[in-house]
Amino acid sequence: AQSVAQPEDQVNVAEGNPLTVKCTYSVSGNPYLFWYVQYPNRGLQFLLKYITGDNLVKGSYGFEAEFNKSQTSFHLKKPSALVSDSALYFCAVRPRNSGNTPLVFGKGTRLSVIA
Amino acid sequence: GAVVSQHPSWVICKSGTSVKIECRSLDFQATTMFWYRQFPKQSLMLMATSNEGSKATYEQGVEKDKFLINHASLTLSTLTVTSAHPEDSSFYICSARRASLAGDYEQYFGPGTRLTVT
Numbered sequence: 287a288q289s290v291a292q293p294e295d296q297v298n299v300a301e302g303n304p305l306t307v308k309c310t311y312s313v314s315g316n317p318y319l320f321w322y323v324q325y326p327n328r329g330l331q332f333l334l335k336y337i338t339g340d341n342l343v344k345g346s347y348g349f350e351a352e353f354n355k356s357q358t359s360f361h362l363k364k365p366s367a368l369v370s371d372s373a374l375y376f377c378a379v380r381p382r383n384s385g386n387t388p389l390v391f392g393k394g395t396r397l398s399v400i401a
Numbered sequence: 402g403a404v405v406s407q408h409p410s411w412v413i414c415k416s417g418t419s420v421k422i423e424c425r426s427l428d429f430q431a432t433t434m435f436w437y438r439q440f441p442k443q444s445l446m447l448m449a450t451s452n453e454g455s456k457a458t459y460e461q462g463v464e465k466d467k468f469l470i471n472h473a474s475l476t477l478s479t480l481t482v483t484s485a486h487p488e489d490s491s492f493y494i495c496s497a498r499r500a501s502l503a504g505d506y507e508q509y510f511g512p513g514t515r516l517t518v519t
Contacts, residue, residue, distance in 0.1 A: 322510075329407075329494055329512035330445075376444065382505070388435045388496070389508055393444040 288313035290379050292392035299367045300400050307362040307395045309351075309377030319360040320378040320389065321351055330376065336360060347371070367399045404428055405497045407511035414485055414518055422480045422514045424495030430475035431497035435508065436468075439492040451478045485518040492516075 289312045299305045311317060318337055322330040334345025341353040351362045360377060374396050378389040404427040414420050424434055432453045437445040449470050450458040457470035467489075469481040478497075482489050495511045 318505075327411075327492070327513070327515060330510040332510075388447055388450065388498075390447075391445045394442075396442075 288379055288381060288390050290377050290390055290392035292377055292395045294395050296396045298398045298400060301369055302366050305364050305367040307375050307397060309360045309392060310358050311360060311379045313379050313381050315381055318380045318382060319353060321362050322376045322378060324374045369399045369401050372397055372399045403499055403509045405509045405511040407495055407514050409514060410512060411515040416486055416518055417484055419481055419483045420485055420516060422493055424478045424511050426476045426497040429499045431499060432475060433498040434472060434478040435496040436470060436480050437494045439494060445494060487518045490516055490518045
């Protein structure tokens, strides 16, 4: 069975500092990996995804994520955090060629950027 | 492109009544839609997979008689919460699947519906 782990419930970072939100996964084969952001009472907004190729994926709003196959990780990063980045972040995974299989989400990490 | 809408965005109902939530793919056809439920400060839990023209597939522990799903067209799926109770209060998010150029598919999410049962 596929699963996603986000080990941190909360990440606090000062504005202007780099941020990292961690994600590890467990799925057979080479998965598709995703990051989404959710603001209060809103749906999910797509940030980025890894399909194949370069392990460093660049996404929306200056975010990027690094796929590490040996560590089965897909950590989300941003060089300089903004207060407006404060939100709930979800890592998600889906096996390749998985037919109707939907995304499986981690439990989410709340990012708080302090001015 | 690839916009998914939900209606209503929020609803308050009394215990015992039924509430219908609509999920529409506005600019693409979606043979498959997914319904998720999210409790406060928690992750999205898949409730069911909705396939156009056939019965929905429910996840273990989800009461199919309570959460009725109808996928009547390629752009519309509905979730009806029947005989709602306060414990059904939650944030419901739908997602529509669209085939990608790479031969795979992508999931696009609606903005969510906040249901409060009093």
